[in-house]
Amino acid sequence: MSTTAIQGSPKLVSKCPSGPMSERWDKHRFDLKLVNPANRRKYHVLVVGTGLAGASAAASLAEMGYRVTVLCIHDSPRRAHSIAAQGGINAAKNYPNDGDSIRRLFYDTVKGGDYRAREANVYRLAQVSNSIIDQCVAQGVPFARDYGGLLDNRSFGGAQVARTFYARGQTGQQLLIGAYHALMRQVGLGKVALFPRREMLDLVVVDGVARGVVARELTGGAIESYAADAVLLCTGGYGNVFFLSTNAKFSNATAIWRAHKRGALFGNPCFTQIHPTCIPVSGSYQSKLTLMSESLRNDGRVWVPKSKGDRRSPDQIPEADRDYYLERLYPSFGNLVPRDIASRRAKEMVDEGRGVGETAMAVYLDFRDAIQRDGAPKIREKYGNLFQMYERITADDPYHVPMRIYPAVHYTMGGLWVDYNLESTIPGLFVLGEANFSDHGANRLGASALMQGLADGYFVIPATIASHLAGRKLPKVTTDHAQFKQVEGEVQARLRRLLAIDGRRSADDLHRDLGLAMWEHCGMGRSDAGLSKGLAKIRALRSEFWENLRVLGQGEELNRELEKAGRVADFMELAELMVLDAQYRKESCGGHFRVEYQTEEGEALRDDANFCHVAAWEHTEEGGAMRWNLHQEPLSFEEVKLTQRSYK
Amino acid sequence: MSGGHDHHSGGLNLTLHVWRQKDAQAEGRFETYALQGISEHCSFLEMLDQLNEQLLREGRDPVAFDHDCREGICGSCGVVINGQAHGPDRETATCQLHMRRFHDGDTIYVEPFRAKAFPIQRDLVVDRSAFDRIVSKGGFVSVNTGAPQDANGLPVPKENADLAMDAASCIGCGACVAACPNAAAMLFVGAKISHLGLLPQGAPERRRRVLAMVEQMDRDGFGNCGNIYECEAACPKSISVENIARLNREYIVASACERPAVERIGD
Ligand SMILES: Cc1cc2nc3c(=O)[nH]c(=O)nc-3n(C[C@H](O)[C@H](O)[C@H](O)COP(=O)(O)OP(=O)(O)OC[C@H]3O[C@@H](n4cnc5c(N)ncnc54)[C@H](O)[C@@H]3O)c2cc1C
Numbered sequence: 048m049s050t051t052a053i054q055g056s057p058k059l060v061s062k063c064p065s066g067p068m069s070e071r072w073d074k075h076r077f078d079l080k081l082v083n084p085a086n087r088r089k090y091h092v093l094v095v096g097t098g099l100a101g102a103s104a105a106a107s108l109a110e111m112g113y114r115v116t117v118l119c120i121h122d123s124p125r126r127a128h129s130i131a132a133q134g135g136i137n138a139a140k141n142y143p144n145d146g147d148s149i150r151r152l153f154y155d156t157v158k159g160g161d162y163r164a165r166e167a168n169v170y171r172l173a174q175v176s177n178s179i180i181d182q183c184v185a186q187g188v189p190f191a192r193d194y195g196g197l198l199d200n201r202s203f204g205g206a207q208v209a210r211t212f213y214a215r216g217q218t219g220q221q222l223l224i225g226a227y228h229a230l231m232r233q234v235g236l237g238k239v240a241l242f243p244r245r246e247m248l249d250l251v252v253v254d255g256v257a258r259g260v261v262a263r264e265l266t267g268g269a270i271e272s273y274a275a276d277a278v279l280l281c282t283g284g285y286g287n288v289f290f291l292s293t294n295a296k297f298s299n300a301t302a303i304w305r306a307h308k309r310g311a312l313f314g315n316p317c318f319t320q321i322h323p324t325c326i327p328v329s330g331s332y333q334s335k336l337t338l339m340s341e342s343l344r345n346d347g348r349v350w351v352p353k354s355k356g357d358r359r360s361p362d363q364i365p366e367a368d369r370d371y372y373l374e375r376l377y378p379s380f381g382n383l384v385p386r387d388i389a390s391r392r393a394k395e396m397v398d399e400g401r402g403v404g405e406t407a408m409a410v411y412l413d414f415r416d417a418i419q420r421d422g423a424p425k426i427r428e429k430y431g432n433l434f435q436m437y438e439r440i441t442a443d444d445p446y447h448v449p450m451r452i453y454p455a456v457h458y459t460m461g462g463l464w465v466d467y468n469l470e471s472t473i474p475g476l477f478v479l480g481e482a483n484f485s486d487h488g489a490n491r492l493g494a495s496a497l498m499q500g501l502a503d504g505y506f507v508i509p510a511t512i513a514s515h516l517a518g519r520k521l522p523k524v525t526t527d528h529a530q531f532k533q534v535e536g537e538v539q540a541r542l543r544r545l546l547a548i549d550g551r552r553s554a555d556d557l558h559r560d561l562g563l564a565m566w567e568h569c570g571m572g573r574s575d576a577g578l579s580k581g582l583a584k585i586r587a588l589r590s591e592f593w594e595n596l597r598v599l600g601q602g603e604e605l606n607r608e609l610e611k612a613g614r615v616a617d618f619m620e621l622a623e624l625m626v627l628d629a630q631y632r633k634e635s636c637g638g639h640f641r642v643e644y645q646t647e648e649g650e651a652l653r654d655d656a657n658f659c660h661v662a663a664w665e666h667t668e669e670g671g672a673m674r675w676n677l678h679q680e681p682l683s684f685e686e687v688k689l690t691q692r693s694y695k
Numbered sequence: 696m697s698g699g700h701d702h703h704s705g706g707l708n709l710t711l712h713v714w715r716q717k718d719a720q721a722e723g724r725f726e727t728y729a730l731q732g733i734s735e736h737c738s739f740l741e742m743l744d745q746l747n748e749q750l751l752r753e754g755r756d757p758v759a760f761d762h763d764c765r766e767g768i769c770g771s772c773g774v775v776i777n778g779q780a781h782g783p784d785r786e787t788a789t790c791q792l793h794m795r796r797f798h799d800g801d802t803i804y805v806e807p808f809r810a811k812a813f814p815i816q817r818d819l820v821v822d823r824s825a826f827d828r829i830v831s832k833g834g835f836v837s838v839n840t841g842a843p844q845d846a847n848g849l850p851v852p853k854e855n856a857d858l859a860m861d862a863a864s865c866i867g868c869g870a871c872v873a874a875c876p877n878a879a880a881m882l883f884v885g886a887k888i889s890h891l892g893l894l895p896q897g898a899p900e901r902r903r904r905v906l907a908m909v910e911q912m913d914r915d916g917f918g919n920c921g922n923i924y925e926c927e928a929a930c931p932k933s934i935s936v937e938n939i940a941r942l943n944r945e946y947i948v949a950s951a952c953e954r955p956a957v958e959r960i961g962d
């Protein structure tokens with residue numbers, strides 16, 4: 048497909064303030080309009096999703112006096128996907144006195160993202176990071192502490208300082224419980240109306256402004272409308288387009304995809320993070336993949352046999368026949384290279400026929416030397432819970448047999464395009480957390496997603512939402528408005544259509560095939576020819592979906608197959624845009640690796656002359672088929688010099 | 696748990712008796728299904744996925760069950776397996792249970808968590824929003840987003856922080872309630888009381904918190920603790936019954952000291 052690009056598109060006004068970087072957020076907040084406290088209760092804000100971004104935003108806005116309604120897909124807001132984050136959250140506190148600062152966190156994040164994020168956003172993120180930790184501690188988040196009773200830090204990939212705060216291996220759980228407590232406090236006070244087991248199925252735009260959503264009540268199937276003065280999508284990432292990922296099973300793209308089809312531009316859809324250390328696929332029944340924390344690479348050594356097809360068990364392979372390829376290729380960072388590099392190299396080994404395990408689709412992560420050096424008790428103290436989790440799933444004991452690991456889809460840097468206020472190209476529609484494209488460029492550093500979700504919810508949106516509420520005339524709109532009736536009708540029709548296909552294959556079964564096509568053609572190594580093949584497969588699968596899907600039962604009942612079918616239908620469309628974007632971006636950067644664009648040593652080769660911009664896609668339709676217009680937001684780097692990343 | 700690899704290459708053949716109930720009002724009953732060739736490496740929920748694929752092929756309604764993270768942290772999953780909440784393994788949520796725990800030819804009963812306060816919504820899916828109501832009455836620290844003091848301004852003894860973390864690792868699955876003959880929620884509430892009460896941030900509201908949460912717990916129809924400790928045994932995070940003792944102590948002290956207008960807690 049040919050794409051005409053609109054450079055410096057008028058649709059993409061970033062609203063980034065000017066002036067010295069360190070004063071921009073302050074200046075912007077000063078310039079923003081305010082809603083006076085007495086008027087806030089007149090405004091109604093709708094929040095969709097209760098992960099870190101949604102729960103923190105809803106609680107903070109309700110505390111300020113806004114009327115808030117929250118839609119939650121689970122039976123309880125505490126179950127949102129953020130709960131599963133393990134490793135930690137970054138902040139520039141510099142408690143260990145090891146030279147950290149706001150500037151350094153900013154610098155690491157811009158560089159780690161391979162220079163494809165907006166500098167001003169990243170700087171703000173680094174600035175508010177410290178307040179996040181203060182806020183969480185005040186809420187009672189039990190972060191790890193040392194014997195003096197002060198907070199402890201650990202280090203994570205892509206950084207040379209210890210700036211990661213953590214709560215055992217359950218940081219996401221503890222942060223989310225903190226935000227959930229704050230949210231439930233407001234529910235108890237009657238300031239937040241919480242609607243559990245609701246799934247947003249479409250966005251309602253009235254006179255060009257987002258004014259609400261249509262959702263399905265999941266236990267009885269009722270289609271409901273919710274009207275508001277502003278809509279916040281906090282619905283997480285879309286990694287499950289690959290079927291197998293580390294994301295929770297309910298995580299899906301429907302909310303952002305429907306908003307995209309109503310006019311919100313989609314930024315950098317192909318930017319996907321593939322995490323190097325996950326437990327490999329074991330069989331066709333596999334329903335999701337489990338992450339093994341990146342911290343394991345501090346002590347584990349990654350290797351494969353030197354020769355192809357060596358099927359000996361690992362203890363039978365002598366030192367001379369092992370290839371510790373990360374240590375060989377990256378002598379200074381060794382096993383601790385960033386995620387994108389570690390993942391790609393593992394794939395190369397497997398593609399060369401040097402993979403290990405029953406499926407030969409894995410590499411070893413070996414703790415033998417660490418155990419010999421430090422003793423098993425020390426290793427148990429550090430990683431006991433991870434080793435236990437591994438053994439539970441694989442029945443192998445990593446104290447004696449090296450772990451088998453393989454990369455898995457983990458996070459999506461792409462998402463709905465937003466300006467500095469977190470507002471999408473649809474006025475009144477704000478997008479927070481992983482659902483937006485904002486801060487991580489082409490690769491996210493470990494422990495930075497939790498930071499971003501909470502920055503957006505606790506500190507950014509409470510300030511920026513006034514730009515919309517106080518800055519625009521918002522005539523009263525209720526769910527009786529014709530536009531709500533129209534969208535309700537469309538949602539109903541779509542559900543009826545899914546129920547009526549009466550084919551032979553389940554939504555999961557078709558979703559698995561979509562995932563395979565994406566993994567093969569739009570995964571760790573992408574090429575023009577491969578992407579074209581992928582596109583053909585996706586289109587064929589999409590036609591099959593609409594002819595051969597089987598959903599039983601009715602719309603007016605708890606119907607999990609119907610829920611899944613709706614999500615898969617949207618993934619089938621989003622997949623096409625991801626491929627298109629990957630094909631368009633003729634460079635390699637961060638997690639986006641185009642095999643045609645690499646250095647002699649096989650590293651990602653950026654093309655700053657032609658691709659130093661955000662690719663934001665506008666959905667249109669032509670004769671019933673999806674088409675996209677490309678808009679570009681140029682990125683300029685004033686503070687961090689554009690250089691080739693090197694971890695040699 | 697039996698280690699090593701099982702050598703039935705054909706996998707496990709199982710007979711399942713699964714609780715089926717169309718909605719909250721309908722009568723429920725067990726239905727029996729035969730499943731063949733289940734890999735011992737798959738998880739219990741992946742076994743149910745395969746059952747659902749089979750039912751779908753046969754044109755029969757799949758079994759509804761709750762799940763999301765499938766790694767033991769979100770607390771969505773939870774069924775009673777052969778009479779035990781979350782099944783036979785200690786410290787294991789339903790989603791972490793693997794089929795290598797079972798044998799070829801086994802018969803497995805699968806039922807929802809049962810408690811008056813957890814109405815069944817369909818098949819194995821129950822409504823646990825009573826837990827949220829309890830939390831909304833006082834399970835928090837009343838602090839607005841804004842400018843609290845520096846995080847290191849208030850040191851917390853490591854032992855307290857660790858104990859608070861032990862309690863805070865509760866995943867809110869409700870297995871404690873399902874396992875308790877009285878359907879008590881004391882372990883859940885006790886864990887919250889400990890988590891917040893052990894930290895200086897939670898101290899100012901201790902008394903109001905415990906009174907308000909217990910009052911809501913009673914209102915939602917949870918039973919009383921009979922000191923049977925089935926809750927601790929069923930808990931996938933091994934939350935200790937010491938938290939129930941702490942809850943009782945806090946409650947006695949709070950009741951003796953004050954009776955505030957609990958409705959307004961959180962302001
Ligand atoms: C296993 C794992 C470990 C991780 N560890 C770390 C870590 O250590 N540090 C770090 O910084 N990051 C980590 N991450 C990434 C981080 O957890 C996420 O990026 C972050 O939590 C996303 O938060 P969120 O609020 O944007 O979205 P989410 O937490 O995903 O919340 C969005 C919620 O909205 C729901 N939803 C979706 N669509 C709809 C709809 N249509 N209607 C209603 N609800 C909907 C979803 O089901 C979801 O529960 C990890 C991720 C995974 C998968």
Ligand code: FES
Pocket residue numbers: 761762763764765766767768769770771772773788789790791866
């Ligand atoms: S599915 Fe999340 S705890 Fe089991």
